[in-house]
Amino acid sequence: MSWIDIPDGSPFGPDNLPLGVFQRGDEEPRIGAAIGDQIIDLTPIASAQHLESAQQFAQPTLNGFLALGRPVWSATRAWLLDLVNDRDAVEPHLIPQSEVTMLLPFEVGDYVDFYASEQHATNLGRLFRPDSEPLLPNWKHLPVGYHGRAGTVVASGTDIVRPSGQRKAPDANAPTYGPSTRLDIEVELGYVVGTPSTLGKPVSVDDFREHVYGVVLVNDWSARDIQGWEYVPLGPFLGKSFATSISPWVVSLDALEASTVPLPTQDPPVLPYLAGTKLVNYDITFEVRINGHLVSIPPYRDIYWSPAQMLAHMTVNGASVRTGDLYASGTVSGTEPNQLGSLIELTKAGREPITVDGKDYTFLQDGDEVSITAYAGTLHLGEVTGRIIPG
Amino acid sequence: MSWIDIPDGSPFGPDNLPLGVFQRGDEEPRIGAAIGDQIIDLTPIASAQHLESAQQFAQPTLNGFLALGRPVWSATRAWLLDLVNDRDAVEPHLIPQSEVTMLLPFEVGDYVDFYASEQHATNLGRLFRPDSEPLLPNWKHLPVGYHGRAGTVVASGTDIVRPSGQRKAPDANAPTYGPSTRLDIEVELGYVVGTPSTLGKPVSVDDFREHVYGVVLVNDWSARDIQGWEYVPLGPFLGKSFATSISPWVVSLDALEASTVPLPTQDPPVLPYLAGTKLVNYDITFEVRINGHLVSIPPYRDIYWSPAQMLAHMTVNGASVRTGDLYASGTVSGTEPNQLGSLIELTKAGREPITVDGKDYTFLQDGDEVSITAYAGTLHLGEVTGRIIPG
Numbered sequence: 001m002s003w004i005d006i007p008d009g010s011p012f013g014p015d016n017l018p019l020g021v022f023q024r025g026d027e028e029p030r031i032g033a034a035i036g037d038q039i040i041d042l043t044p045i046a047s048a049q050h051l052e053s054a055q056q057f058a059q060p061t062l063n064g065f066l067a068l069g070r071p072v073w074s075a076t077r078a079w080l081l082d083l084v085n086d087r088d089a090v091e092p093h094l095i096p097q098s099e100v101t102m103l104l105p106f107e108v109g110d111y112v113d114f115y116a117s118e119q120h121a122t123n124l125g126r127l128f129r130p131d132s133e134p135l136l137p138n139w140k141h142l143p144v145g146y147h148g149r150a151g152t153v154v155a156s157g158t159d160i161v162r163p164s165g166q167r168k169a170p171d172a173n174a175p176t177y178g179p180s181t182r183l184d185i186e187v188e189l190g191y192v193v194g195t196p197s198t199l200g201k202p203v204s205v206d207d208f209r210e211h212v213y214g215v216v217l218v219n220d221w222s223a224r225d226i227q228g229w230e231y232v233p234l235g236p237f238l239g240k241s242f243a244t245s246i247s248p249w250v251v252s253l254d255a256l257e258a259s260t261v262p263l264p265t266q267d268p269p270v271l272p273y274l275a276g277t278k279l280v281n282y283d284i285t286f287e288v289r290i291n292g293h294l295v296s297i298p299p300y301r302d303i304y305w306s307p308a309q310m311l312a313h314m315t316v317n318g319a320s321v322r323t324g325d326l327y328a329s330g331t332v333s334g335t336e337p338n339q340l341g342s343l344i345e346l347t348k349a350g351r352e353p354i355t356v357d358g359k360d361y362t363f364l365q366d367g368d369e370v371s372i373t374a375y376a377g378t379l380h381l382g383e384v385t386g387r388i389i390p391g
Numbered sequence: 392m393s394w395i396d397i398p399d400g401s402p403f404g405p406d407n408l409p410l411g412v413f414q415r416g417d418e419e420p421r422i423g424a425a426i427g428d429q430i431i432d433l434t435p436i437a438s439a440q441h442l443e444s445a446q447q448f449a450q451p452t453l454n455g456f457l458a459l460g461r462p463v464w465s466a467t468r469a470w471l472l473d474l475v476n477d478r479d480a481v482e483p484h485l486i487p488q489s490e491v492t493m494l495l496p497f498e499v500g501d502y503v504d505f506y507a508s509e510q511h512a513t514n515l516g517r518l519f520r521p522d523s524e525p526l527l528p529n530w531k532h533l534p535v536g537y538h539g540r541a542g543t544v545v546a547s548g549t550d551i552v553r554p555s556g557q558r559k560a561p562d563a564n565a566p567t568y569g570p571s572t573r574l575d576i577e578v579e580l581g582y583v584v585g586t587p588s589t590l591g592k593p594v595s596v597d598d599f600r601e602h603v604y605g606v607v608l609v610n611d612w613s614a615r616d617i618q619g620w621e622y623v624p625l626g627p628f629l630g631k632s633f634a635t636s637i638s639p640w641v642v643s644l645d646a647l648e649a650s651t652v653p654l655p656t657q658d659p660p661v662l663p664y665l666a667g668t669k670l671v672n673y674d675i676t677f678e679v680r681i682n683g684h685l686v687s688i689p690p691y692r693d694i695y696w697s698p699a700q701m702l703a704h705m706t707v708n709g710a711s712v713r714t715g716d717l718y719a720s721g722t723v724s725g726t727e728p729n730q731l732g733s734l735i736e737l738t739k740a741g742r743e744p745i746t747v748d749g750k751d752y753t754f755l756q757d758g759d760e761v762s763i764t765a766y767a768g769t770l771h772l773g774e775v776t777g778r779i780i781p782g
Contacts, residue, residue, distance in 0.1 A: 161590070
């Protein structure tokens with residue numbers, strides 16, 4: 001690999017090769033693989049080599065490729081790992097990432113958001129329901145989740161318009177309307193479904209890798225004041241639906257394989273449909289920056305529910321998954337004060353400001369730029385960013 | 392109109408002309424308009440007449456047509472109303488509905504389910520939270536809603552596989568897994584979005600007709616035992632996501648125009664973004680049959696929230712809508728015992744069986760067929776059906 005110049009600090013080494021959709025100037029959007037700070041333009045290479053999946057690279061979304069399924073995903077990865085050693089084939093088709101715009105990598109089918117971090121669910125329970133047990137009785141029996149808005153999942157870098165809506169202070173008589181004053185982030189890992197399932201047929205907890213292609217980083221922007229007023233009894237809606245940002249590069253489960261760790265002990269034991277032989281977590285660490293200042297380093301490895309259990313649970317009632325479905329872990333929070341994945345947790349609902357750039361800080365201000373990056377050992381998962389603009 | 396034979400009891404008169412997607416034998420699926428028990432095959436007629444939107448009829452979904460927007464919708468309706476008088480043009484292209492399969496009429500973007508019937512929300516509140524006020528504090532300030540699963544919205548007539556999942560009896564120590572024993576219906580009206588909106592820009596309550604093309608009947612199948620255990624704190628998920636059936640014929644708002652009625656008085660007054668000059672309801676009556684036996688006649692006219700308010704609320708935070716988005720009213724229940732839109736209400740959570748075909752009846756049994764029809768004066772909205780099959 002000595003022939004490709006991978007700058008120090010560049011996220012994508014030759015063992016990762018994540019896929020994304022790029023657009024250069026007026027050219028048609030198409031699929032590339034990231035290496036260092038460049039992109040391998042796969043379409044002409046695959047076409048010249050008469051690769052069977054070649055036409056799927058000349059597409060504006062990954063959906064066609066994702067639908068090809070595990071055998072093609074694995075074959076493509078093997079091909080890519082070989083390809084990067086072939087200077088003659090690759091060099092003419094390297095494009096600097098700085099010359100392109102990265103688009104939303106796939107058309108999102110359904111978007112489901114789980115709530116799989118015990119620490120986060122406990123912290124939020126304390127803040128939203130101070131008078132009762134923070135963890136509700138169902139939490140350790142099933143991965144709690146809900147449907148989010150698929151149509152407002154946006155590409156990293158998309159400006160986030162501060163949402164307006166209804167909120168009511170606990171001591172107020174009536175709600176008021178206005179821009180959210182408690183705008184927050186949620187640091188999550190998102191799983192990207194490739195192979196669809198059949199309506200009426202649950203997906204086994206052991207078939208996770210047959211259906212899921214890879215992962216993206218997710219920032220599930222949240223308006224806590226809107227959420228707090230609206231969310232009973234049917235769950236979060238407008239407090240979340242204004243935007244969910246995802247990273248442009250989809251990292252394959254194959255690339256993440258070296259970073260698997262066992263799931264934490266689940267007690268009480270789960271029902272048989274959630275018990276499996278291949279339940280894993282990933283040893284991923286996030287870094288959250290606001291305006292360039294590191295504010296948190298949430299660890300994914302301690303998350304309570306495996307993504308395989310999330311998929312099995314999501315389909316146990318016969319609900320089908322489609323190519324392009326996205327399901328996210330829910331906010332990732334660790335046990336340490338600098339490991340919390342949302343500002344509502346980091347600032348104890350705004351009561352205990354953190355320090356950002358030497359100043360007291362609670363919720364997001366107009367103009368703030370949030371960046372979430374993540375790594376699993378030497379494997380980097382890229383970045384998801386977004387800047388808040390006034391409503 | 393004397394030339395077309397419209398049998399007695401046939402739902403679709405010449406003032407309705409709803410659009411749907413049909414497939415005859417191996418032919419390509421395409422768009423037709425219903426009249427009596429026949430279908431007007433629009434593709435060859437529009438093509439022969441060089442209609443601008445002709446190519447949109449030769450499609451397997453209504454999405455392309457829906458995206459054309461209000462001016463084209465209205466022009467198409469005017470054209471259709473004229474066309475049915477033109478025997479020479481139409482007669483060669485009439486197809487008996489008995490010869491075709493009706494498909495899902497549009498590809499669903501996001502599916503949102505509201506909770507807009509005061510009577511239903513009150514009844515459910517009493518059943519799910521017997522120890523507190525049935526109507527929560529936010530209910531009269533905003534149309535409560537949540538996202539459902541778009542990928543499991545199915546065409547009328549699709550068999551419904553009884554879902555399995557976790558449920559826990561109130562006095563049990565732990566949940567168990569098994570087929571739902573409290574399988575239910577929800578009688579709803581669904582609104583079909585045609586014209587998309589822009590991310591970050593709320594849709595005004597007065598722009599309802601610019602974005603919404605028409606309505607379908609919705610049966611939002613529900614597993615009450617699964618729902619009761621899972622739904623706190625993030626709302627319904629697997630208790631709903633296994634299937635939502637919609638009627639095949641999309642009835643236009645234009646056709647419904649004659650059935651508009653004023654909205655019931657809203658007290659307390661709503662915030663300005665929910666107040667408008669064109670807030671209407673529709674005077675629609677549903678009929679619910681189980682195995683052919685009439686069990687309920689829910690009235691839509693008393694629903695608390697206007698569909699214009701639902702749309703304005705859904706987008707007040709800047710969330711965008713897309714062509715093919717579906718948002719439903721939530722279960723429609725009236726004040727009379729024979730006007731309830733779900734079995735959990737009709738049977739007081741199973742404690743007071745109703746009589747169906749001379750027998751005690753609580754929740755859906757395998758083999759049962761549910762049919763929901765509706766009419767607004769002489770205008771019929773078609774039918775949504777589904778049969779329960781074992782898991």
